[in-house]
Structures are given as structure tokens and as C-alpha cells.
Amino acid sequence: MLFNSYEFIFGFLPITLLVFFGLSKYRLVRAATIWLLLASLFFYGYWKISYVPLLLISVVGNYYFGQFLDGAKPGTPKAKALLFGGVAFNLGILGYYKYAAFFVSSLNHLFQTQWPVPDIELPLAISFYSFTQIAYVVDAYRGQTEDYEYDLPSYSLFVTFFPQLIAGPILRHNELIPQFKVLRNFVFSHKNVAIGLTWFILGLGKKVLIADRISPWVATVFDNAEIVTFTEAWVGALSYTFQLYFDFSGYSDMAIGLGWIFNFRLPINFNSPYKATSIIDFWRRWHITLSFFLRDYLYIPLGGSRRGEIRRYCNLFLTMLLGGLWHGAGWTYVIWGAMHGTFLVVNHAWKKFGVKLPQFFGWLITFLAVMTSWIFFRADNLYEATEIVKATVGIKGIVLVNDVEPALPWLAEMGVQFRPWQELPYLPPNYQQSFVTLGLLLLAVTLLPNTQQIIKQFKPKWWWAMGVSGIALACLLSLNRISEFLYFQF
Template identity: 40%
Template sequence: MLFTSIDFLFFFAALLALLAIVRNSRARFWIVLAASYLFYAAWDWRLLSLLVACSLWNWALGLVIEDAPTQSRRKAAMIIAVALNLLALGFFKYADFFVSSFETLFNIQSTGALGIILPLGISFFTFQGISYVVDIYRGTKKATRDLVIFLFFKAFFPQLIAGPIVRAPEFMPQLARPFRMNRPMMLLGAQYFLVGAVSKLVLADNLAYAADWIFADPAKYDTATLWLGLLSYTGQIYCDFFGYSMMAIGLARIMGYRLPINFRMPYVSLDIQEFWRRWHITLSNWLRDYLYIALGGNRKGAVRTYANLGMTMLIGGLWHGASWSFVLWGGLHGGALIVNRLWSRHVPREKRMPPPLAWAVTFLFVTLVWVPFRAPQWETTTTYFRGLAGLGDGTASWPYVPAIIVIAIIAGWHIGYRLAPRWRRSLAGFRHPGRFWQMGALLAAVLSIILFTPLSGTGPFIYFQF
């Protein structure tokens, strides 16, 4: 079920009604857990067993790690738990990719794909499991002995399919208290949900129409249209990701829980490091804490630090999808982070680029590397870059007005955030339930969804493919 579908609205309304009737806190945990499993099974009930199995082995091995009498046994249990998570992720997400890459490398006649179904959210709930067992091994988190609470943590449906990647130390303490819902949290959650819905339905889906058409056949379009397509995708992917995250945060808040903010105006960044502090924040933090630091971080000299940065971003790129295009995207960002680190270490602050130029360079880089991320094939990537540089043969022009308007809205949104500090809280997300002007803004949001959602209907969230 999509958060933007009528089916989901009925599902969530029925859940809230049931929670209002049942007052016992423990029973409410069971109800939300059952609803979360129903939510996941609505996509493909056969793969619900994978989610349950992943939850059970992480819970059990977490207890083994904590109770192990020796350090060697603790480490062995942690390695087994991490390996099981990676094995599940590798089999379901990358088996077809590795088989086809092996056949291409050795010029073997293709035997066809294995036909493995990619479970929704597997990239998120396996990473969540890894962070849980590693935190226990490091001693930063106690193992949870209540199985129901742990199953709730793993399956909580707002964040199950596409994040944010919720870690035990920030979410488990909320589960230690009785399940409670209150009016201010529900109002604020509803506002967050509406903000996310507008971002997805009004902004992202209108931009998707232009991006999909232009990326489908870039060879036929002129340079201006190709830049419109690229800017459309640049806006679409942000508004889609931001929209899902805000809707997930809103749904959780309605039920009394706080999920971490996942996007914080990334296109205002003045360098690539700042971009990754603002873009998919929970993934960036996960890669830093459980991959970059595990590889050695910056503790083993400059060369090793740069190698660790590059490796982290290559793996982060592959995490997004089973394609060499994603690896290239991650590698380009890794290279940019290395250059940024060298620049900040060796160029005096007074000699660095002025903020407007730093922003322009950062935004141009981020925008251009969305091309291999979005393009379906290598040929499309090279054709698109040639066209952007004015070297293509396409002549068709398509000044798609809705995309231009939405791009202008997103640009104004980011400029306002950067230049008007007093507005930042409101521009980043509504903070004060019940204020008159804010109620008017939310009414306008509902009307914009009704009036400006594309007639072709809403598409799935982009992160579902990851």
C-alpha cells in the first residue's frame, strides 16, 4: 500500500479507530505489530517470512552477544549476525546482478536471470539489524529481551519500506514507556503527513512526468530540454524522498513516536560534505558509523582515510541498486568527498571560494551526477552528457510548463530557507499545531493535492526500488 493511496488511508483510519477503542498499552503494541505485518504482506505475503526471520535472528543473536562469557564468543556471534543480514541482502538484491556481471566479464552466453523477487525495504531492515547487533557488541546498547517490543521495532510500518533507517538507541527508549497518543502529537503528525503528501503528489509527480519522458529518449531533445529533464529529476528525487520521509515521520508522530529527520534542504549545501549531512541523513550516519569507522575512519593516516572514504561511497552507491551505474554514482561522490577533504586541509579559509560560487559548484556537481543514477543504461548516460554539453544531435524542444513552475517553487523554497533564518522552521516543516496561518497553509496544501496531482495518477516512491 502506498501512503498516498485510498487503501492506505482506510487502513490507517481503521488502525486509529482500533487504537482508540483498545486502551491497554500492551494490546496496542500487538495491534500495531499486526498492522505492520499486514501492511508488509499487502505487497507480497510470501516475503513476510523473511522480515520475521530477520527479526528473530537479530533478536536472538543480540542476546547471545550480550550474554557471551568471553570476548571471542561475543565477536563470533556479532559476525554471524552481520553475515546473516548481508547474506539475505546479497541474495535477494544482488544475486542476479553478480550472475549477469560474471557472464559479461567472461563472455559467457547468458543463462537468464534467476528471477529473484526483491523484497520491499530489505535494504533498510537489514541495515537496521546490522546496527542493532553492532551496537550491542560495542556496548552502546543493551539487548532487548522483550521479543514483542523487538518485533515492533523491526516492523513498525511507517519506516519499514523506505526508511528513515531507525536505530535502536534512538527508538527503543520510546518503546520502554506505555503506548500513548495525544492531541498535539496527532495534529503535528497530520501536518507532517500533509507536507510530505504535497511534496510527493504535487511536486515530485509533476516533475516525474518531464524527467521520465526526457530520460527515455535523450537523443532526440535539444540542450535546453535535456537541462530541463535533469533539473526535473533533481527536484523529483528530492521531493519524492523528502515526501516519503515526512509522511513516515508524520504517521509515527500521530501514534506518539518520533522518527529522525532524514532530509534537511540538501540543495543549499556549500560543499559536498555538507550535502551528505543534509541528504538521507540516517543513511549517511549509518555509512559513517558502521562502515567508514569500521574500515578505520581517519585513524590510520591520510591515504587510508581517503581510501576509506572512497570505499564507503562505492558501497553506498551499490546499496542503492544492483547496477554499475549506482557504483559509478557512489564513486563520483566518494571522489568529490576526497577532493573536498584535501581542499579544506590545504587551502586557507580566506582563499576559498565565496559562498555563492561554492554553492554553484556543489549544486552543479550533485545535479550532473544524477545522470548515471537515473539513466537506465550506460548509452543513455553518455548520450545525455553529450546533449547537455551541446554536442548532441537532438533538435526537439519541450518547454514543459508544469515542470518549470515546480522547479521555480523548489528553488524559492531553498532560497528562502538559506536567506531567511526566522522562516527556517516553517520552511523545513510545520512546528506549531493550531496557529491560524498554519491552518490556512494546510488547507492550501489539501487543495493543491486535489487540484495539481497529475491526472495520470501517482507513481510509487523512488526508494521502493532500493
């Protein structure tokens, strides 16, 4: 079931909401919690019922690992064994379902063997709920769960809570479970529903009105990576840069909005990442909960910056390399992680010189570096990615639409080719409109306020209601083109 579907908006959500607050009205808090848990499992099973048993095994297994760790003193052999068992339990499930086929096929390619590649279907959201629970097991080992009394229904709801289950934000146990113990959160709030709906509608608008509309521009270019020209490659690369942001941040906004409707607060996951003036700044703004996870559960345990600069750079690179592999079982994701690891190492090393670039140049370098890395993130294989990168930097020649030839005649003298748009088949049909759209989106992501900044200005006024209602109506009229969120594949 998709957030951007009639079934969810007019069926699942209102029924879940009515029963949840109906039970809460009669002080049946425990029943309301269990109802929300069952509704979340139904939401997950709606995709494919066979996914549910694995999710339940993961949830119950991790819950009891956490309970056993609560009774073990940190640092003791028993606690270490439980920690190892809990992490191995999660990584074993994740490794088998997500990486077994990739591992075998890579070995076959490397050693020219013919081992059968297992045909394993990737369960939905396995990366997200695995990381969520690894964090819980590690925190239990550190003694950070002892102050909380977690029962199985509350813990299960924390993992499976439907707004964040499929694509995050990646939650910490102490960010959500304590909220299930606050009685006020089970009291219907008109204000929270209004804020939540506004947040949800803004996120839905990002997905339906922006990301989905530019999606065909991306597919056309990447499906013909070998033969696209300079202009076509730039349109494809920029389109994907914006599609991924508006798609994923739109999902996160909808998840946060749904949390508000049920009186629960989910963490912010995006903070205008394309305004970043360095790669360090970018990773403080993009997929923030993943950045925190990688920092707290990988980078710091590896030694962080405590063992000298060389070790720090190695830790940064390895953290991002594994972060890339987390996104998918493919060499393009590994390269993407390696690129960002390298970017971060260079960025930290540059800071040692104490030389600051002008803000615009810092932004431009960061944006171009991120856009180039997204090409590898999106491409089906390394060959396609390198072909598009070669086209964007002009190695295959520079081809522009001939509409600009009269205005820029000096470009022809530099070897730039001009062709009519009919000879550039992988441009959008209305290419002039697409150029304007991409330009406006670039201005929007760099100059306009983000969703949380807009929500801070929320006022229950008629003009506010009219504006949000207009976005909602436009979205509802566009739901005939339902598409999954990009991060569902991870």
C-alpha cells in the same frame, strides 16, 4: 499500500489509530504494541504476502543474534563468531535477493560465459530493514544494547513499524524501542496528532503536488537519452534533481508525521540538502540516517581518519562506493557512489589548503556536481547516462528554443542553434510553464524553510488550519494519479 492512497488515508490509518489508542485507554499497553506490530505486518503484506515470511525470518534471526551477543563479552572468539554470523546472515539475504542476478550477469559479460541469470524478485524494503538490523547486531556486539531489555514484540515493531519500514529513515534500536516503554506515549495527544497531520500533509504535498507532476518531464528525457538536445537534457536533469528530493523527503516527512500521530519520534532525514555549499555539507543534509550509518558502521570500522590522510581518502571513497551499491544492483549506482566518493576526497583535500570559495560559487559547484551524479543514478545504463551528460555540457551542440533568439542574438554567432519548440519533442508540452516551474523550485529549495523549520512555527490558529487544509484538499483531489515512491525500488 501507499501513503498517497485513499486506502491508507481513509482506511488503514484511522482503523490502526483507533484500535491502538482504544487498547491504550484501558492500559492494555502490551496488546496495543502487538496490535501495531500486526498492523505493520499487514501494511507490508498488502504489497505482496510472499514478502512477509522473509521479513519475519530476518527479524527473528537478528533478534536472537542480538540476545546471544548480549551474553557474550565483546572481543571474545564467541562474540566475534556471533557478530560475523549476524552480519553474514543479513548480507547473505540481501546479497542473494538483490545482487545475485547482477553478479552473474556481470561475470557473463566479463568472461563471455553463458551462466543462467537467476530470476529473483526483489522483496520490498530489503535494503532498509537489512541495514537497520546490521546496526543492531553490531551495537549488540559492542555492548550497547545491554542497558535495554528488548523483548521480541518490541524489537519486531522497531523493525517493521509501518511509517519507516519501506523507505526509512534508517533507525537505531535506541531511537525507537525505548519509546515503546514510555507509558505516556500510549496516551492520545491532540497536539501530537495536529503536528503529525501537518507534517504528513506537507510531505504528501511534496510528493503529489510537486514530484509526481514533474515526473513525466523526467521519463521523456531519460527514455530518449541518445537523441535529446542540450535544452531537453537540462530540463530532464533538473526535473529529476527536484523530483527525487521532493519524492524522498516527502516520504520521510510523512513517516515522521505518522510517528508523531502515534506519539513516537522518528529522526530527521533531510535538512535542505540543496542549500549545501560543499559535498561534505550535502551529505550532512541528504538522507541523514544513511550518512550516519555509513559513517558509524563502515567508514569508522575501516579506520576512518585514524591511519593517515591517504588511508582516510581511500576509506571515504570505498564507503561511498559501497553506499552506491547499496542503492541498487547496477553499474550506474556504482558510478554514482564512485562520483560522490571522489567529490568527498576532493572536498577534504581542498580544505587542507585553507582557501574558501565565495559561498555562491561553492553552492553552484556543489549543486551541479550533485545534479550530474543524479543523471547516473536515474539512467537505466551507463550509455544513457553518458549521452545525457554529453548533451548537458554541449558536446552534442547547444540547441535553444528560438523564443530567446531575438533577445540573445550574439549566441548564434557562437554556434548556438535555435529551433522552434515543435522540433524539440522531448520538452514538456507547455515548455514555458516548465521553465518557470523549475526556476521556482530552484528558488524554493535554496531560499525557503524546510518542513521541520515550518513545523517549528506551528500554531493552532484558523489561518494555519486553512492553509494546511488547502494543501490536503489539493492532494486528495490528485490521488487519482497514484504513483509509488522512488526509493521503494531500493
